[in-house]
Amino acid sequence: MLKIAMAQLNFTVGDFDGNVQMMLAQLLRAAQAGADVMVFSELSLCGYYPGDLLEDIGFLHRMERALEKIRRASKKLPKLTIVLGTVRKSRGPGKPLHNSLLAIQGGNIVLEYDKQLLPTYGIFDERRHFEPGPEIASVMQIGTHRVGFLICEDGWNDQGADYKVNPFNALRAAHPDLIISINASPSDIGKRALRHSLFAAASRHTRLPLLWVNQVGGQDQLVFDGASFAVTPKEGIVFEAARFAEDFQVLAFDKGHFMRADGGALTSPAVEGLAREEFMRQQIILGLRDYARRCGFQRVLVGSSGGIDSALTLALAVQALGPENVYAITMPSRFSSSGSVDDSVLLCQRLGVKLYHHPIAGLVQAYDAGFQAAFDAPLRGLPLENLQARVRGTILMEFSNAFGALLLTTGNKSEISVGYCTLYGDTNGGLGLIGDLYKTEVYALSRWINQQAGQEIIPQAVLDKAPSAELAPDQKDSDSLPPYEVLDEILKWHIEGRRLPQDEGRQASQAVQQLARTDEGKQLIAKVLAMVARNEYKRRQAPPIIRVRPRAFGSGRQMPIAAKY
Template sequence: MPSDATHGARDRTLRVALCQCNLPVGDLDGNVNRIRVLIGRAVEQGADLTLFPELSVTGYPPEDLLLNPRFADAAAAGVRELARTVTDTVVIVGLPALREDLHNAAAVLADHAIVATYRKHFLPNYAVFDEQRYFASGDDALVIDLAGVRVGVTICEDLWYPGGPGQWAAIDGGAELIVNLSGSPYHRGKGLERERMLAQRAADYCCFIAFCNAVGGQDELVFDGHSLVIDPTGEVVARGAQFEEDLLVVDVDMVGASRRRLHDPRWRQSLDARHGRVRSVSVSRASRPRLTLAPRSASVSLLEPDAEVYRALTLGTADYFRKNGFQHAVLGLSGGIDSALALTVAADALGADAVTAVSMPSRYTADMNREDASTLAATLGVELMELPIGDLATAYDGALAGPFAGTEPNVAEVNLHARIRGNLLIALSNKFGWLVLTTGNKSEMSVGYATLYGDMAGGFAILKDVLKTWVYRLARWRNRDTEVIPIRIIDKPPTAELREHQLDTDSLPPYDTLDAILEAYVEDDRSPEDIEQLGVDSALVGRVVTMVDRAEYKRRQAPPGVRISTRAFGRDRRLPITNRYRSR
């Protein structure tokens, strides 16, 4: 990549392309090809530096695929193949790199070669992350001298701490731009949290930060994109789209970093903290005239909270289907709020033609609920199949009459209806290759208000991490422009309709109260005593906590679902099933 006089010796502007892309885990050949295409698009737009997300070659997170040596070898071979085609831009891609031990790494590609490799320093081992299971930590910083512009390389967690390789690159290595390859998953409010953190780092280091995040669904996780370029004052220069792929191309004028360092006395004081653990590599800039770049507005608004949660649910659902080869979804539609929202999300994510709803009325099903289910399906354009279960319930009752003789009816009889419905949905799945979507919410799963092998039977749980109060909130948000979900569904009292005149409040406290307890206990890990200080009755807190603790065996058998909270069941909140400890 020969030097170009057209840039001029004093040209301190670097054109950076952030390739915010959706790369499936394990699709090594497909990901390398996709990266190659995006590099071509970046070169067409005159990018001097082209960035990809963390572990972009393998997809993130690869989990125990990393324990297979052939997997890392194949990823490295893919990067070597990719490097041979790189010209006219400097490319940084993520991969697992083996050097004595396995590292979460970033490879710098230029002039048909891998010119340097950076190894992630801070390895997250909390919440949904377990990188210390797989990777060793790097011990230095990397700075690229790109025709006189110094660029520090970091990976995701490296910038979530005030010190470390980002600081080393800026202070010891003189980096004016810190790039960050990231696989940062979504939860409610995460985007704003990231912006604030990165703004603080940019201001502290007196440099620009280019944050390139992954986008897409991966099992329970959703990556929201929302890549960023932030200037040395902490202001957002450019913001990538949320929940969709984007190629963000930004001209970064390094004079801003130099000016900030002259004016900020903290910079001079920070020079005393230098430790010298910085590697440096020099690369040249492509020879071409500077293109005129259309201005990218930083004022692109962040989605409102309800909208971003809904987008996370649709993206997570769509990618679970697409990446696993499913073409069609089926779910039970009762006429209640949970199945109504689940169906609406599925139709929005997959398209109405790819979803079948099944109404399975029993003698306990109100006419109003059948009407509401029919209205919703018609509004969405979804096929509605009706399979009454009355005769099947009678047959089950007859088959069990002998063993149940002389006993009082209890949950065994009540749950038969849920299990019959589950059997019918699974039969349709087996027959037609459809994936069954369950419709239960996080409030129900928390306290075990769900039937194993009944309404829990399925392959993906859209609302698994959505509290009941958020179910109502999202339904109202979806209706903001036009009524999609019949208002009667939103307004009527929730019921499982497994027995005569049943309401959820027969077994559970009001959902506003229940969800407040669950947020405190499940998501915030607060003790029952702390929760009582919120003004909640002590006996009620104890009852809910006991229900949560006893339902772990059910949750362990639930299908995966989209994570939207800071503490989700499954990858996130992991407790033993056999457990004698009680919180009170």
């Protein structure tokens, strides 16, 4: 029987001391549990993904020193095989580095495997830094078992759709008893189900059991959900670790089956997983919590307009950091309704958030007078609307600078897509929590939060009011945008397309096909697509957003600004 310990940990990019300390603590736990193997995730020593830090010689030297600490610890645990991810120098032509897996026994590196498939799609750009490893099977004997190894993307091509090489083929020919795959797999809607489906199919195809170990935590716009799992050819997914939390587990493996460490049967995880809204909530909360912590912020700030976007942002921030670490500012203008201010007050009372009042009518009037004096023309229309947003953005940044609070932007994906936002105004900030949620999802998640709380955390009046920027008299979003129920389907079809989960993809495609049956519908589709293209320059200057969906704005969608669409 082989006892395998796995640790899905919240590694920080470049924090070698912190990462090593976490790993050393898990090594002791594994040894005390009598484990034969201790498995960490992909690039566990440095954290995923270091980007161009890999071109910093000092960074690579610190990584070598971190590895040496693990090797020294291994000498004191001679019965434990340590499996981890790190960076190694290439021994041939091409890029100077490999994304590597090491197996360490008694202080010695006894196996070194270099990742063969380097993703360059979506948010990945590993070929920028790494050279692919040779097309070989990496297998070693641990006790009475032959164990094969993969690194993340190596296991995603069993159907041969994306690469010419399928590392599973060489592994299957080497006849291991078990495959261990180390991963840094970001999470998004539908990702868990996709992993289970692909690796269950690969396990059946190769007739090989597999242990899949992931990391957890937020890193810039990405969130890693953990959810490590074990799969066998006949039983499918037989084990799943915690989602959105660190976890340490010891599994036993013998005769093709995974068991509990004491030899008892495992309980297979539920197929359906989290409800979609709960997934969104946990993804965003973990993303904010780690982003703030890693960037050195304890407190956050939100401009509270009384609308649904700022309300949801505040509610999520409170769940992530606690009400004592969240501030809000209401900044009414002469166009703001009394209800919007009242709704902000009620919302912040329910959340326990400190709300500041900073009216902007006088500031806007002063700008108007200065503009008229300088240019002999009054401020009106769009310039006046944008001025109000920019005055508010300036006030928010003043508070952020003065009191050290991270400013959270409140734009949703629908508005960001079509440019329904003001550059240097409501786009000011350090992080967007709901920038990967369409407007209809903002409403759905808000209702979910109320439902789970068993009370109106977000006031019903906020949920019921017609969306409005309140930058002009009686202004409504519907004055310049189609209904969000229509707009969101067009945007999903255009921005995410085949990346959508099957149910969403079918719905979006059908909605667009229905619209395209009329000339008016065709014109609407063309108008929305033109708005998306025209506003790329705004998105390029916007703060990072927490990725929730298969394709988010940011590094996962790279479009030119100066182009003819």
